[in-house]
Amino acid sequence: MTGAYLKGSDRPLSQAYRLALLDLDGVVYRGKNPVEHAADSIAQAESSGMAMEYTTNNSSRFQSVVAEQLRGFGLNVEPWQVITSSVVAARMVAHHVPAGTKVLAAGAPHLREEVAKAGLTLVDSVEDGPEAVIQGWYPEITWNELAAVAYAAQRGARFFVTNRDLTIPRELGIAPGCGSLVNAVIEAVGRQPLGSAGKPESAMYDEARQLVADAQSAQGKAAEPVAKEQCLAIGDRLDTDIEAGNRGGYDSLVVLTGVADPRGIMLAEPILRPTYIAKDLRGLNEAHPAPAPLPEGGYACGRASAWIDGGELHVASQGDVEAPSALDALRAACCTMWQAADRGIDTGAIVLPDFDI
Amino acid sequence: MTGAYLKGSDRPLSQAYRLALLDLDGVVYRGKNPVEHAADSIAQAESSGMAMEYTTNNSSRFQSVVAEQLRGFGLNVEPWQVITSSVVAARMVAHHVPAGTKVLAAGAPHLREEVAKAGLTLVDSVEDGPEAVIQGWYPEITWNELAAVAYAAQRGARFFVTNRDLTIPRELGIAPGCGSLVNAVIEAVGRQPLGSAGKPESAMYDEARQLVADAQSAQGKAAEPVAKEQCLAIGDRLDTDIEAGNRGGYDSLVVLTGVADPRGIMLAEPILRPTYIAKDLRGLNEAHPAPAPLPEGGYACGRASAWIDGGELHVASQGDVEAPSALDALRAACCTMWQAADRGIDTGAIVLPDFDI
Numbered sequence: 001m002t003g004a005y006l007k008g009s010d011r012p013l014s015q016a017y018r019l020a021l022l023d024l025d026g027v028v029y030r031g032k033n034p035v036e037h038a039a040d041s042i043a044q045a046e047s048s049g050m051a052m053e054y055t056t057n058n059s060s061r062f063q064s065v066v067a068e069q070l071r072g073f074g075l076n077v078e079p080w081q082v083i084t085s086s087v088v089a090a091r092m093v094a095h096h097v098p099a100g101t102k103v104l105a106a107g108a109p110h111l112r113e114e115v116a117k118a119g120l121t122l123v124d125s126v127e128d129g130p131e132a133v134i135q136g137w138y139p140e141i142t143w144n145e146l147a148a149v150a151y152a153a154q155r156g157a158r159f160f161v162t163n164r165d166l167t168i169p170r171e172l173g174i175a176p177g178c179g180s181l182v183n184a185v186i187e188a189v190g191r192q193p194l195g196s197a198g199k200p201e202s203a204m205y206d207e208a209r210q211l212v213a214d215a216q217s218a219q220g221k222a223a224e225p226v227a228k229e230q231c232l233a234i235g236d237r238l239d240t241d242i243e244a245g246n247r248g249g250y251d252s253l254v255v256l257t258g259v260a261d262p263r264g265i266m267l268a269e270p271i272l273r274p275t276y277i278a279k280d281l282r283g284l285n286e287a288h289p290a291p292a293p294l295p296e297g298g299y300a301c302g303r304a305s306a307w308i309d310g311g312e313l314h315v316a317s318q319g320d321v322e323a324p325s326a327l328d329a330l331r332a333a334c335c336t337m338w339q340a341a342d343r344g345i346d347t348g349a350i351v352l353p354d355f356d357i
Numbered sequence: 358m359t360g361a362y363l364k365g366s367d368r369p370l371s372q373a374y375r376l377a378l379l380d381l382d383g384v385v386y387r388g389k390n391p392v393e394h395a396a397d398s399i400a401q402a403e404s405s406g407m408a409m410e411y412t413t414n415n416s417s418r419f420q421s422v423v424a425e426q427l428r429g430f431g432l433n434v435e436p437w438q439v440i441t442s443s444v445v446a447a448r449m450v451a452h453h454v455p456a457g458t459k460v461l462a463a464g465a466p467h468l469r470e471e472v473a474k475a476g477l478t479l480v481d482s483v484e485d486g487p488e489a490v491i492q493g494w495y496p497e498i499t500w501n502e503l504a505a506v507a508y509a510a511q512r513g514a515r516f517f518v519t520n521r522d523l524t525i526p527r528e529l530g531i532a533p534g535c536g537s538l539v540n541a542v543i544e545a546v547g548r549q550p551l552g553s554a555g556k557p558e559s560a561m562y563d564e565a566r567q568l569v570a571d572a573q574s575a576q577g578k579a580a581e582p583v584a585k586e587q588c589l590a591i592g593d594r595l596d597t598d599i600e601a602g603n604r605g606g607y608d609s610l611v612v613l614t615g616v617a618d619p620r621g622i623m624l625a626e627p628i629l630r631p632t633y634i635a636k637d638l639r640g641l642n643e644a645h646p647a648p649a650p651l652p653e654g655g656y657a658c659g660r661a662s663a664w665i666d667g668g669e670l671h672v673a674s675q676g677d678v679e680a681p682s683a684l685d686a687l688r689a690a691c692c693t694m695w696q697a698a699d700r701g702i703d704t705g706a707i708v709l710p711d712f713d714i
Binding site: 185189190 | 504540
């Protein structure tokens with residue numbers, strides 16, 4: 001977000017940044033299947049010296065379970081490299097209250113374990129007088145648990161939630177997400193939570209930097225958190241992964257292996273715009289050409305250029321039309337569209353080309 | 358709703374109407390305690406020939422349990438006189454689909470029993486291919502059950518809910534209501550339910566009339582449902598009990614033993630305005646004076662009158678100031694305020710007097 005719309009990097013991103021903050025679903029795996037090129041690209045980035053943290057809004061699965069799943073995809077992952085929204089929520093509360101404070105946690109055993117690990121005292125009932133309450137999610141969560149969160153918050157407990165995703169895609173269909181149950185509790189409490197651990201908030205990325213430092217310190221290495229400027233948020237969703245990057249001041253890379261598609265990226269409002277675009281995680285080990293504005297309007301990127309004329313976005317590849325060039329065309333197109341939107345043009349009405357990336 | 362703002366009745370309401378559609382909480386009891394004058398007034402109305410149906414948006418308690426509770430307050434109640442939103446929801450679905458249709462019911466054992474009683478086939482899983490789904494509520498309802506409702510609705514099952522109350526007042530505080538969990542499911546499904554059984558919809562009152570007829574038929578008596586014009590909806594909440602009356606075309610009586618207060622009634626928008634006002638259920642066995650417009654503006658009722666002057670609502674009792682007259686003053690005041698609002702006056706800015714009723 002330096003005024004330029006996409007950054008360039010002469011070196012591969014895995015050498016230009018020290019820590020990758022990777023989303024999981026749509027980036028590393030899709031449900032039970034690995035995403036193409038993910039494991040190889042991550043291994044290659046690690047061999048270039050880049051550290052990996054895996055971030056997920058899921059609040060119910062133990063870090064060890066997620067790490068085990070990732071190892072099944074051929075990745076070399078330790079449990080501490082997995083950051084769930086329960087890990088972040090517990091640490092967030094610990095930043096707000098003294099050690100030993102009584103906390104009610106409505107969520108999975110994983111959340112309860114993290115609350116204890118954060119030096120807080122778990123209580124089981126509103127009548128125990130919790131001074132903070134965390135609303136998480138797990139498939140067996142009941143109305144009784146939601147009601148207890150509402151009562152505690154009404155009695156003055158500081159109110160935190162693991163994440164605010166409104167829906168969860170599951171095998172059988174789309175299910176209500178933790179955020180929809182949070183909204184049900186807000187309806188009863190009459191006020192918003194003090195904090196949400198999950199993306200699109202940036203707390204997860206901030207905590208990830210600290211957790212890497214803690215792990216390195218435990219191994220007797222330098223214990224300073226990686227500087228924000230040396231971290232790269234990576235995801236497939238503009239409205240969670242990329243927005244969290246922008247909110248927290250992190251550079252970000254969007255990959256096209258999940259939710260985001262070229263049209264959505266071209267039409268993204270400022271808070272949703274990534275710093276880099278790649279087809280998949282191979283982009284982590286590649287240099288990225290810097291787009292540059294053209295004197296006659298529009299942008300050039302690599303051997304591609306893009307401009308708006310007659311209510312239509314035009315792209316031209318100044319060479320062959322193989323994939324890398326189509327990606328450069330998309331990069332030039334995004335810069336062109338974002339600039340137009342920021343100048344007050346109704347970009348929703350502009351006819352967009354297809355990109356065969 | 359005949360153009361006049363409140364109706365009058367020369368006879369006691371219990372003689373002018375044949376069937377009372379009574380709300381429970383705030384009318385008959387408050388939590389564990391009986392409401393003053395409720396049991397005696399109901400017994401007296403019954404001895405005048407008025408039949409009683411007790412209506413509740415609660416979907417988790419068996420009719421026999423509610424009837425037992427009411428008997429504890431000295432009322433003479435049979436289980437069939439209790440209409441829950443589960444009873445209505447099951448019958449509502451049975452009106453929409455052929456007998457034997459497979460129905461998924463997310464709710465209490467009471468809801469499941471009602472679905473079976475309505476001639477429908479209960480199924481336990483989305484994979485059983487339900488053609489209708491009912492979302493109810495009970496304290497132990499889990500996210501898994503909410504998700505199953507969402508999946509079934511997404512696969513084309515007709516989607517019904519027991520009620521849409523956003524909150525439930527409980528002893529420990531305000532808890533999320535069934536309606537908040539319904540909203541969470543709607544977020545996932547992407548469409549509204551086909552029907553909601555609870556108030557402020559009027560289905561509960563319609564079904565109550567039919568259920569009285571069924572019970573009388575079972576006793577060998579005349580089996581025609583009581584005509585709408587001979588039913589009186591009675592409640593303490595404008596936005597559920599009274600609105601359901603207005604939506605369904607029923608006359609209604611608001612009592613001041615629960616949520617509604619004079620100010621709220623005076624400022625009520627048209628859909629929330631009752632036909633009669635009483636302090637408590639003693640009003641059921643009383644005649645109600647008809648308010649009449651005054652030639653110089655404002656309304657008279659009994660020995661009271663009300664008018665707006667200088668941004669202020671004025672009331673005068675043309676006699677003593679004991680309770681019945683204060684109630685007549687409120688009746689005159691309501692008609693005056695409703696007329697002003699309907700003429701485009703900003704009644705929210707009018708200074709209102711206190712009523713010592």
